[in-house]
Amino acid sequence: MTLTSPAEHVDTVVARPQPRRGVSFRDAGPPIALVVIFLAFSVLSDDFRTFTNVQNIMDTAAVLAVVTCGITFVLMMGSIDLSAPGLMGASAIAVALLVANNRNGNDLGLLGVLVAVAIAAALGCLSGLALVLLKVPSFMTTLGVSAVGLGLATLMFNGVQPNITDKMLASWAVERFLGFSYLTWIAVACILVGWLVQRYSRLGRYAYAIGGAEEVLSLSGIRVKPYKVAVFTMAGAFYGLAGVMVTSQLSAGLVQAGRGFDFQAITAAVVGGTLLTGGRGGVLHSTVGVLLVTVVINGLVQIGVSPYWQGGVQGLIVVVAVAAAVLPQRRRNQVVK
Amino acid sequence: MSTPVLATPAADVGHADKGGPTLGQRLTSFMPLIALVALLAALSIADPDFLTQRSLTAVVRTSAPLVVLAVGATLVVLCGGIDLSIAALTSLSTVFFALWLPDLGGLTTLAVIAATACIGAVQGLTHVLLRIPSFIVTLGGMSIFSAVALVISDAGPVRITDRAATEWLTLYVGGYVPMAFVVAVIVVAAIALVLRLTPIQSWITATGYSEPAARLAGTPVDLVKVAAFTVSGACAGLASVMLVSRNFSGSPTMADNLLLPAVAAIVVGGTAITGGHGSVWRSLVGALVITLLRVGLPIVGVPSAWEQILYGAIIVAAVALTLDRSKVLIIK
Amino acid sequence: MSIDVQPEQTVSEPAPVPALEVRGLVKHYPGVKALDGVDLVVRQHEVLGLAGENGAGKSTLLKALVGLVRPDTGEIYVRGERVRMRSVVEAAENGIGMVFQEQSLVPNLTAAENIVLGSEGSAVRRGVYRWETMRKMAQEQLDKIGSDINPLARTDTLSFADRQMVEIAKLLRIEQRSQHPPVIILDEPTSVLESKEIETLFAQVRRLREFASVVFVSHRLDEVLDVCDRVSVLRGGQSVGELPTAGAVPAELHRMMIGSTGSDDHYHGGGVQAADRRESLLSVRGMSGATFRDVDLDVAPGEIVGIVGVHGSGREDVCRALFGAEPTTAGDVTLDGKKLDLSGTRAACAAGIGYVPAERKTEGMVGPMSVADNMVLTKQGARCTGPLVSPRKQATLVDRWIDRLSIRTPHRGTAIQRLSGGNQQKVVLARWLIAGDIKLLLLDHPTRGLDIGARSEVYRLMRELAGNGVATVLLADSLEEAIGMSDRIVVMSDGRVTKEIDCPSGAKPTPLDLVKEMV
Amino acid sequence: SEEASGGGNDEAGGSGACKPADVKLVGQVRNESNPYEAAWLDGGDAFAESVDLSQERLTYDGDSTKQQEQVSQLLAGDTECLVMNILPNGDSDTPPIVEQAQEAGAYLVTQWNKPADLNVADYDHWVSHITYNGVESGKQIGDALSEAIGGSGGIIALQGILDTGAAKDRFAGLEESLAANTDVKLLDEQTANFSRQEALEVTKTLLTKHGDDVKGIWAANDDMALGALEALKQAGKEGEVAVVGIDAVPDALTAIEDGAMTATVSSDGPWQGGIGLAIGYCVATGELSMDDVAAEERAWYAEQFLIEKDNVAEYMEPKTDEADFACDNVFSRSQGAIS
Ligand SMILES: Nc1ncnc2c1ncn2[C@@H]1O[C@H](COP(=O)(O)OP(=O)(O)OP(=O)(O)O)[C@@H](O)[C@H]1O
Ligand SMILES: Nc1ncnc2c1ncn2[C@@H]1O[C@H](COP(=O)(O)OP(=O)(O)OP(=O)(O)O)[C@@H](O)[C@H]1O
Numbered sequence A: 001m002t003l004t005s006p007a008e009h010v011d012t013v014v015a016r017p018q019p020r021r022g023v024s025f026r027d028a029g030p031p032i033a034l035v036v037i038f039l040a041f042s043v044l045s046d047d048f049r050t051f052t053n054v055q056n057i058m059d060t061a062a063v064l065a066v067v068t069c070g071i072t073f074v075l076m077m078g079s080i081d082l083s084a085p086g087l088m089g090a091s092a093i094a095v096a097l098l099v100a101n102n103r104n105g106n107d108l109g110l111l112g113v114l115v116a117v118a119i120a121a122a123l124g125c126l127s128g129l130a131l132v133l134l135k136v137p138s139f140m141t142t143l144g145v146s147a148v149g150l151g152l153a154t155l156m157f158n159g160v161q162p163n164i165t166d167k168m169l170a171s172w173a174v175e176r177f178l179g180f181s182y183l184t185w186i187a188v189a190c191i192l193v194g195w196l197v198q199r200y201s202r203l204g205r206y207a208y209a210i211g212g213a214e215e216v217l218s219l220s221g222i223r224v225k226p227y228k229v230a231v232f233t234m235a236g237a238f239y240g241l242a243g244v245m246v247t248s249q250l251s252a253g254l255v256q257a258g259r260g261f262d263f264q265a266i267t268a269a270v271v272g273g274t275l276l277t278g279g280r281g282g283v284l285h286s287t288v289g290v291l292l293v294t295v296v297i298n299g300l301v302q303i304g305v306s307p308y309w310q311g312g313v314q315g316l317i318v319v320v321a322v323a324a325a326v327l328p329q330r331r332r333n334q335v336v337k
Numbered sequence B: 001m002s003t004p005v006l007a008t009p010a011a012d013v014g015h016a017d018k019g020g021p022t023l024g025q026r027l028t029s030f031m032p033l034i035a036l037v038a039l040l041a042a043l044s045i046a047d048p049d050f051l052t053q054r055s056l057t058a059v060v061r062t063s064a065p066l067v068v069l070a071v072g073a074t075l076v077v078l079c080g081g082i083d084l085s086i087a088a089l090t091s092l093s094t095v096f097f098a099l100w101l102p103d104l105g106g107l108t109t110l111a112v113i114a115a116t117a118c119i120g121a122v123q124g125l126t127h128v129l130l131r132i133p134s135f136i137v138t139l140g141g142m143s144i145f146s147a148v149a150l151v152i153s154d155a156g157p158v159r160i161t162d163r164a165a166t167e168w169l170t171l172y173v174g175g176y177v178p179m180a181f182v183v184a185v186i187v188v189a190a191i192a193l194v195l196r197l198t199p200i201q202s203w204i205t206a207t208g209y210s211e212p213a214a215r216l217a218g219t220p221v222d223l224v225k226v227a228a229f230t231v232s233g234a235c236a237g238l239a240s241v242m243l244v245s246r247n248f249s250g251s252p253t254m255a256d257n258l259l260l261p262a263v264a265a266i267v268v269g270g271t272a273i274t275g276g277h278g279s280v281w282r283s284l285v286g287a288l289v290i291t292l293l294r295v296g297l298p299i300v301g302v303p304s305a306w307e308q309i310l311y312g313a314i315i316v317a318a319v320a321l322t323l324d325r326s327k328v329l330i331i332k
Numbered sequence C: 001m002s003i004d005v006q007p008e009q010t011v012s013e014p015a016p017v018p019a020l021e022v023r024g025l026v027k028h029y030p031g032v033k034a035l036d037g038v039d040l041v042v043r044q045h046e047v048l049g050l051a052g053e054n055g056a057g058k059s060t061l062l063k064a065l066v067g068l069v070r071p072d073t074g075e076i077y078v079r080g081e082r083v084r085m086r087s088v089v090e091a092a093e094n095g096i097g098m099v100f101q102e103q104s105l106v107p108n109l110t111a112a113e114n115i116v117l118g119s120e121g122s123a124v125r126r127g128v129y130r131w132e133t134m135r136k137m138a139q140e141q142l143d144k145i146g147s148d149i150n151p152l153a154r155t156d157t158l159s160f161a162d163r164q165m166v167e168i169a170k171l172l173r174i175e176q177r178s179q180h181p182p183v184i185i186l187d188e189p190t191s192v193l194e195s196k197e198i199e200t201l202f203a204q205v206r207r208l209r210e211f212a213s214v215v216f217v218s219h220r221l222d223e224v225l226d227v228c229d230r231v232s233v234l235r236g237g238q239s240v241g242e243l244p245t246a247g248a249v250p251a252e253l254h255r256m257m258i259g260s261t262g263s264d265d266h267y268h269g270g271g272v273q274a275a276d277r278r279e280s281l282l283s284v285r286g287m288s289g290a291t292f293r294d295v296d297l298d299v300a301p302g303e304i305v306g307i308v309g310v311h312g313s314g315r316e317d318v319c320r321a322l323f324g325a326e327p328t329t330a331g332d333v334t335l336d337g338k339k340l341d342l343s344g345t346r347a348a349c350a351a352g353i354g355y356v357p358a359e360r361k362t363e364g365m366v367g368p369m370s371v372a373d374n375m376v377l378t379k380q381g382a383r384c385t386g387p388l389v390s391p392r393k394q395a396t397l398v399d400r401w402i403d404r405l406s407i408r409t410p411h412r413g414t415a416i417q418r419l420s421g422g423n424q425q426k427v428v429l430a431r432w433l434i435a436g437d438i439k440l441l442l443l444d445h446p447t448r449g450l451d452i453g454a455r456s457e458v459y460r461l462m463r464e465l466a467g468n469g470v471a472t473v474l475l476a477d478s479l480e481e482a483i484g485m486s487d488r489i490v491v492m493s494d495g496r497v498t499k500e501i502d503c504p505s506g507a508k509p510t511p512l513d514l515v516k517e518m519v
Numbered sequence D: 001s002e003e004a005s006g007g008g009n010d011e012a013g014g015s016g017a018c019k020p021a022d023v024k025l026v027g028q029v030r031n032e033s034n035p036y037e038a039a040w041l042d043g044g045d046a047f048a049e050s051v052d053l054s055q056e057r058l059t060y061d062g063d064s065t066k067q068q069e070q071v072s073q074l075l076a077g078d079t080e081c082l083v084m085n086i087l088p089n090g091d092s093d094t095p096p097i098v099e100q101a102q103e104a105g106a107y108l109v110t111q112w113n114k115p116a117d118l119n120v121a122d123y124d125h126w127v128s129h130i131t132y133n134g135v136e137s138g139k140q141i142g143d144a145l146s147e148a149i150g151g152s153g154g155i156i157a158l159q160g161i162l163d164t165g166a167a168k169d170r171f172a173g174l175e176e177s178l179a180a181n182t183d184v185k186l187l188d189e190q191t192a193n194f195s196r197q198e199a200l201e202v203t204k205t206l207l208t209k210h211g212d213d214v215k216g217i218w219a220a221n222d223d224m225a226l227g228a229l230e231a232l233k234q235a236g237k238e239g240e241v242a243v244v245g246i247d248a249v250p251d252a253l254t255a256i257e258d259g260a261m262t263a264t265v266s267s268d269g270p271w272q273g274g275i276g277l278a279i280g281y282c283v284a285t286g287e288l289s290m291d292d293v294a295a296e297e298r299a300w301y302a303e304q305f306l307i308e309k310d311n312v313a314e315y316m317e318p319k320t321d322e323a324d325f326a327c328d329n330v331f332s333r334s335q336g337a338i339s
């Protein structure tokens, strides 16, 4: 009976909604918030709207942008990553001890940078392995690995501050190209790489898909575990590079090089529209978030908000920015965690 | 309406009382305790002096604020959210306590708890009404509370001179059991009891596992979430009173570093960070494990750098042991 | 067993090696024997139907065939060779692929990516995506089944039916993957499709038969008889026989499934007369929302009103709006003479409205919670004495309803996600009934995925409730169901109510009548 | 009244009669991952070795609660001959440590942080509290900065963690200095939480805000001063702006030697690590009786020096003299009681 029902004539083909290409409306919130906040500070402070300050903002954003690049892939999978402080600390100390420095005779130059990044990547890999093999939530594995990283860093630090004398590494923070420091360009390169990985590589797309529906990937015969591990490893490499960048900025390897970057990066990513539940957003979204957060911090100093209130006002602006950004997408029954 | 009677009888439905939780499943709920005992044993082997009554008393006394904080936040986690503001709120309320004590005297404790409960409720409302992820709301809350605490305390500790108001928390029940810990256990028991005896448990669980389904089943999802944040806030207030009783002062940054330990306690207890599965008892045990790690490792003589490495390794191992994976399908 | 048949295939032989053979498959779950020694033969180039009640073990059997379920004992032979399926990949290499009962697409990927997922071939070279190749590959698959979906659309922007087409398009990639004639398994592929799409699918199935074997599961027995060459029947995890479809009628098949004679009268007659509908229980005037405008609707106590309409007609959203789950911009809604608060689901529940959503897995039930907890989730009062939960009261209540609705579950404490789809649906329905205070039931595809027996029980239940004065709004699974069950049918199109048709027993309209109005 | 409770008892109050070998030495600082505190613990080790003991090194990660937890745990053990040399995380952390130590009968020396109204003389087991005069150091470097910029011009200030006594005292010192040098103008003040990295970022922002008006940078510690130096380097203003800090960490000394930095004030980590244990050890073993500890030696300012280019060479090598730790000499660096 059902089969023979003549209802088949019914399904008039309605004009199908064409898929959105490029920027969609629901992605527009954070960029608009960025522009609004930027304009607001420009009006409030003449010092803010100078080119030097824009340079300054970009330079300041560089390290956070690299960390956020890494964390974005983890968040895209729906996992979380708190290991940035430990991994950055380990790589900062490692690179300071490997390039020309005041502690030992090493002078590995770029190779030293690579080794430091590799150490962080290995630690990232460790979080990933603990996640997939021990089935411990990433929240915990990364927290644990962060502690391990800090411990390693403290061991390497061994009581004496390593200062770098390496010309190449020191120049990253000082030399400029087209008005911006090399570090800023490194961050731009990272964002570009991150974006290409996200859009054109299997790793990136699978990370995105894992956030959307992990079980479906297994049903399609894809082994997701290696990809998860790879994502954490890649994130670790980004943090490692960020640790190296901090070392370049400070001319010294600090165990605390990554302090606070975990929550800052997550905030930036979420403000930019990457969902903590995974499956949405991406490197470009996160970059907008990084700029937004940096602009707020810089702007508050520029307009002279009391240091006592700085943190509070930052927090308020972040909440308001996110509220404004989600406003157009509010739906009943929507899950917000 | 009379309940309808259906023609087809149940053929061979075996819903007799077999098939309840198996032994294995029961065992998994004891895993946190096993982890705790194992850790204690390891520490005692490393330093036999560690296993003394005085030392254990000190551990449970120390753990009380962490237990209370973790237990409050557990409710939020069970609902599928997270509360990152607990530590900053505790710091803020230590300042409240110290500032209000001269005027309110014995009522200060209640006033502080009421105030933090309200602050928690405001965060909850912001979360459900504005649809902002709890992570962001409470992250914002964290920095706002810190700023307020700095400003109202004039960026410094506020000493309390009248210790009578918190004296009771420093007593020992039966000479051995610290009152603060007894209070913490009572809080846990009370919350656990309310959850067990009322429908709230299933509302929270449903919200945590599947919010859309819970909502469409008419569960008061928003109410439950706001309530969870309120309790979490109240617990932060209580924890602050415990800290004040220990430190004789309020300070705008006093408890700031308790955030990650509290969340770690929740997860080490085996509560799923994604929501739904877990319990406040688990967080109690988790908090004890974390406290043992925080104080035990350095006291038995592990050097600072190795202490961090061990801490990292042990919390991961503890979660590997305690998390009941049959309840959490996908580990993110 | 010792069937070491010659591996080389000689098609000219009278009895060619079966494409797939299963012997003595057993699978235990805690408290259930999902498979209890199943035998199954899938011949080459045939469409084999698999029938059985909810929970008979069909999905479990099929999952065992693609390596998702590890059977306790039993053997699987592919083209005469014993194989051990350990993963979907292995199954695919053996030429076996499956469309799952619950949809399995990644919502935030494009349709194209979903189609090639896991078998990207040349679309991904050395880990790098080549979007154009991928789009072409996907387009090719979609063209095969005559779907006009844009391959670069994000999957979660597609309708349910479109997503099903994407699944099938994806499955057909198996042709590229195995050099042998593939075995393609479709577990209830039609339950969410509309007639036209079902036709397209069947055309595909017939095309597939040319070069493949197909295993097809559906609870619509007429479909099974129509498209299959042969039907195997499962009952309680055991094979109870098979039936050539030529000349068979649904009743015969149904008898085999349940082991006794079933009633042919699915819809159980009954209904209210037009005269009884003077005062309406639910009255909707000029309700508008994002996807519907100016909806007027009346439902009398004891009346079942079916809403029909094509995809995008807005009928789902009307239902959700009445339950407070979708915002409205205008309109007066009264229930029992009192103005209805549409601000949230809670108010709706309190007013005596019940809602059974179509997406059971994500919206209907809380998977990891027990059957009992799911059942009492809404009407907490029913298991409480005062404000406190009484475990004894809950046990009696839940067990009584498990009996009443013959829910197959090992225990009331079993997680609902372990039940078969049909049994899950019964639990969800029971949720609204246990307190006995329901006035209006909104049923969105309540029989989706239910076997004929269960469906019949749901119908009987609906009648029973109607008899007790409960008003029902039904979004039916098929036009026949709408016609059979409704006292009145409201046609919606493009967000508006376009027609109301009285539908009393004895003077039912034909599907054709409705279709004319729906266009 | 000055001779307060310390010597009240006939058993000489807190003075102990421990055998030297029974004494247990504990040094507790925030972490071992900065040179100053690592050197502090090493100084403690050096002292312990000199009396054939070993020091238990504790760190608490700058986490007040963790510090309290460790101290309670420590005091739950054997406390009779326990000597603790502790760096409390903040002012508010001192009272509970003191009370617990008093109750347990352990010998306690605290450094740096103490609420002003907490009186050491009220406790007989809290042997001593040592600190540097923050107002003084803040003023000294403020004056040095004024001089370096020629007595007039704009400066910016980088504050420490706002709720620490050290940060406040040092800033108060700066204000005193500014009151004396009226032509020097404080353009801006921000906190960089004693952190090198935060200082880098804050300074960069302030440099763009005030541009060439900035002639000098006052930082509440050397770490921030070093961060500010990096910021100057990145802004291409190396050498154009004078920078001062406090603590005399090795990097800062090097910077002063190189002329990149103007001044710092010494605080001697290794000495602090040793002296606290030494005082406690002397009292625990009875070599030093609490009766003999003068009231002004219960809470005192340690000697500090302004280090500038001309005298930096003297401080490049840390020199702790074992003679400093002899029981009759432990208060030799006192600059007088904390007022
Ligand atoms: N021709 C193409 N070239 C490159 N990438 C493509 C192409 N087509 C689709 N994609 C990928 O498919 C994804 C989905 O496309 P679409 O633009 O619809 O969503 P989106 O904007 O990325 O999603 P979101 O809203 O989450 O940001 C894109 O992220 C993009 O990476
Ligand atoms: N993962 C599981 N754990 C425990 N029991 C299970 C599991 N999966 C299925 N079962 C049980 O096995 C039996 C067979 O289920 P199955 O899903 O195969 O039925 P089905 O014939 O496909 O039913 P439907 O027509 O409703 O889809 C049911 O009783 C079900 O409760």
Ligand SMILES: [Mg+2]
Pocket (backbone or CB within 6 Å): A022, A023, A024, A027
């Ligand atoms: Mg996009």
Ligand SMILES: [Mg+2]
Pocket (backbone or CB within 6 Å): C058, C059, C060, C101, C187, C420, C421
């Ligand atoms: Mg099935």
